[in-house]
Amino acid sequence: MDTKKLNVKGIVPPESKRLMGQKDLVVSIRDYTTYQFKAYGRNSRYFRALAEKKKIYATSCKEHGVFLPPRPTCPDCQSPNMEWIDYTNQPAHIKTSSICAFAGRAFIDEVPFVLGFIQMGEAKTVMSSVVKLSEDPAENTRMLSKLMKERRYLELNGLKVEPRFAEKPLYTVRDLWFQVADKNFLDSLKETLKPRKS
Amino acid sequence: MKFKPREVAVIGGGVIPHSKARPDLNITDQCVEAYNMAREDLTEQMGKPFSNAYIDALVVSYFSDHFAGQLLGEAMIADSLGLNPKRSYRAMGGGATGGIGVQNGYALIASGLADLVAVVGFEKMSLVDTAEGNEYIALASDTDWDFANGGYYTAYYAAMAAEYAKTFQIPVETFERQMAEVSVKNRKNAQSNPFAQTSWLNPWCVKESKENVTGYISVEEVLESDYCATPLRLRNCCLMTDGAAIVILASKETAQKLVDKPIWIVGTGMGTDTMRPGDRYDTVGGLHDYDLVLPHEDKATQERYTKLRYPGQNSFRAGRMSAKQAYYMADIKNPLKELDVIEIHDAFSSSEIQTYEDLGLCPYGKGGEFVMSGAANMDGELPINPSGGLIGMGHSVGSSGVWQIFFTYLQLRGDVDKVFKKWNERFKPDNGNREIPRPIQIPNAKRGAGHSHAGTGSHVTYSILSNVESDLERIKPLAGWASKLIRRPN
Numbered sequence: 001m002d003t004k005k006l007n008v009k010g011i012v013p014p015e016s017k018r019l020m021g022q023k024d025l026v027v028s029i030r031d032y033t034t035y036q037f038k039a040y041g042r043n044s045r046y047f048r049a050l051a052e053k054k055k056i057y058a059t060s061c062k063e064h065g066v067f068l069p070p071r072p073t074c075p076d077c078q079s080p081n082m083e084w085i086d087y088t089n090q091p092a093h094i095k096t097s098s099i100c101a102f103a104g105r106a107f108i109d110e111v112p113f114v115l116g117f118i119q120m121g122e123a124k125t126v127m128s129s130v131v132k133l134s135e136d137p138a139e140n141t142r143m144l145s146k147l148m149k150e151r152r153y154l155e156l157n158g159l160k161v162e163p164r165f166a167e168k169p170l171y172t173v174r175d176l177w178f179q180v181a182d183k184n185f186l187d188s189l190k191e192t193l194k195p196r197k198s
Numbered sequence: 199m200k201f202k203p204r205e206v207a208v209i210g211g212g213v214i215p216h217s218k219a220r221p222d223l224n225i226t227d228q229c230v231e232a233y234n235m236a237r238e239d240l241t242e243q244m245g246k247p248f249s250n251a252y253i254d255a256l257v258v259s260y261f262s263d264h265f266a267g268q269l270l271g272e273a274m275i276a277d278s279l280g281l282n283p284k285r286s287y288r289a290m291g292g293g294a295t296g297g298i299g300v301q302n303g304y305a306l307i308a309s310g311l312a313d314l315v316a317v318v319g320f321e322k323m324s325l326v327d328t329a330e331g332n333e334y335i336a337l338a339s340d341t342d343w344d345f346a347n348g349g350y351y352t353a354y355y356a357a358m359a360a361e362y363a364k365t366f367q368i369p370v371e372t373f374e375r376q377m378a379e380v381s382v383k384n385r386k387n388a389q390s391n392p393f394a395q396t397s398w399l400n401p402w403c404v405k406e407s408k409e410n411v412t413g414y415i416s417v418e419e420v421l422e423s424d425y426c427a428t429p430l431r432l433r434n435c436c437l438m439t440d441g442a443a444i445v446i447l448a449s450k451e452t453a454q455k456l457v458d459k460p461i462w463i464v465g466t467g468m469g470t471d472t473m474r475p476g477d478r479y480d481t482v483g484g485l486h487d488y489d490l491v492l493p494h495e496d497k498a499t500q501e502r503y504t505k506l507r508y509p510g511q512n513s514f515r516a517g518r519m520s521a522k523q524a525y526y527m528a529d530i531k532n533p534l535k536e537l538d539v540i541e542i543h544d545a546f547s548s549s550e551i552q553t554y555e556d557l558g559l560c561p562y563g564k565g566g567e568f569v570m571s572g573a574a575n576m577d578g579e580l581p582i583n584p585s586g587g588l589i590g591m592g593h594s595v596g597s598s599g600v601w602q603i604f605f606t607y608l609q610l611r612g613d614v615d616k617v618f619k620k621w622n623e624r625f626k627p628d629n630g631n632r633e634i635p636r637p638i639q640i641p642n643a644k645r646g647a648g649h650s651h652a653g654t655g656s657h658v659t660y661s662i663l664s665n666v667e668s669d670l671e672r673i674k675p676l677a678g679w680a681s682k683l684i685r686r687p688n
Binding site for chain 1: 218221332335342344345349358364424476479
């Protein structure tokens with residue numbers, strides 16, 4: 001909540017919708033700004049590789065297969081003997097996805113964006129990640145708007161994608177995103193840029 | 199060892215008018231207001247004053263310390279209800295918080311720790327704006343891997359809905375139309391409920407808005423509302439709410455001593471799944487592998503399930519687990535025929551469709567056809583969400599699972615119209631002197647259920663109620679159940 005916009009000290013103005021028209025009630029404002037650290041523990045290895053080597057690492061249990069996001073212990077047998085394997089060049093596709101036209105506070109300025117669940121190689125699990133149709137934000141937005149307007153958004157699912165890595169990593173999952181690699185699909189979204197026959 | 203839990207009844211309850219904001223009530227006031235409704239109702243039933251002296255223990259359910267701006271709020275609630283120094287604690291599990299609270303109350307009595315338990319749930323979501331609220335809720339997803347990507351709950355459910363549509367090959371137009379039907383149905387039902395956030399009967403409803411947040415809604419209005427996260431549109435989503443609800447549970451002896459119409463809890467089930475929807479394996483034939491086929495599902499359906507990828511991101515395994523347990527415990531052999539009403543956790547209209555299937559009301563993949571057939575309507579084979587559900591009532595997270603049980607209880611007591619009318623009269627003239635548009639009582643309802651759901655199906659509770667006393671004889675304890683679900687290695 002941006003308390004500055006409210007332009008009051010300690011109390012919301014009587015016309016605020018928060019008061020539901022009850023002007024004699026008090027709703028006061030509490031400044032709750034804070035930041036918090038994040039400890040990745042054994043998964044630090046994943047975030048280091050992502051940020052510093054532009055590599056995607058998965059973990060593998062001899063008995064139970066490959067996990068991405070990596071699991072430092074196997075969720076099936078709880079073995080800590082997991083092998084870290086380079087999964088960067090494994091084939092990747094969107095298993096399922098949603099075009100987010102709304103979001104939580106931290107990401108509200110970035111809408112619309114695609115939250116995809118990415119299947120890589122033989123991993124047993126899928127990893128959530130931002131998916132882009134274009135590196136150009138304006139074009140990306142235009143393409144997503146078209147997919148929503150024409151109700152074609154389900155076409156995203158199944159598309160091949162390629163990993164992209166942040167130039168200035170922040171050691172979060174956002175250091176990685178995926179670019180749709182299906183040229184025909186991307187071309188089908190660019191068509192509207194041509195003038196229509198009247 | 200032959201073990202039988204003590205029998206437990208719902209004997210009363212209460213709820214407050216839900217609203218986008220209730221600045222007139224703080225969190226303790228919300229709970230006390232719900233309690234006072236329960237007290238009044240119990241006093242009428244008992245013919246003598248009900249008071250907190252009857253209560254042995256209190257379970258408080260609220261989801262978010264963030265929304266409440268208060269940790270250990272349960273201490274304040276117990277204090278406000280005058281229950282110190284009795285046993286009291288908080289039960290919490292995301293969106294299923296209320297359902298978990300009710301099942302905790304059940305367990306306290308069934309195990310012999312108490313004879314009469316109050317379960318009160320609340321949430322106060324109006325203290326932040328919607329984007330902040332979405333962020334608070336999203337903190338109940340994996341903050342390393344999902345939330346940090348911009349994930350929030352509508353998007354997770356949306357991606358699961360998209361996967362569902364793909365798995366069962368439902369065209370996008372058909373799917374959006376089916377989801378709209380759920381919203382329209384639940385909003386229509388809510389119009390008879392003076393406690394529902396979207397009802398004009400509610401003195402605290404939003405009266406002026408460009409968006410259609412109060413009153414009936416049409417299929418077109420749903421389909422014309424903006425996307426929140428494809429395929430979910432604004433009107434496919436429940437609303438954030440200030441609300442509270444309470445149910446009063448009692449052992450059989452206590453219940454029969456106090457009231458004439460105890461409603462029995464005859465089955466409780468609970469299932470879980472991974473926090474991250476992406477971590478759920480796509481197992482071909484998974485329903486068979488996990489022993490999650492329901493006994494009443496026919497051979498052709500069971501055969502089809504051998505090829506079905508399950509659960510992956512298309513269905514809620516926790517919901518199916520809760521149903522399998524609850525039906526076993528309550529000895530329900532055909533839920534569609536034996537149950538008369540269900541309150542389903544419709545945080546999104548997609549999840550109501552998916553839940554029909556988890557609960558075995560129709561085979562997997564047929565949930566959309568189920569709602570389009572009218573089976574879930576008030577005059578259908580099995581009315582779903584006569585209260586309006588989360589879409590109609592608003593999702594007062596910690597209290598949603600509680601009012602589901604309260605409204606189901608009123609249906610089975612046969613008094614829902616009477617209680618709603620009484621309170622609607624009391625809400626005049628602040629509700630514009632409106633009358634209840636149509637009755638919401640399901641005639642001769644005998645058995646009902648409440649389904650409470652957390653995360654993207656990380657926790658699901660399912661509790662079955664009955665007004666047939668002989669159903670108590672049919673209860674089978676889950677301990678000792680010869681199911682693969684609780685099988686131990688030899």
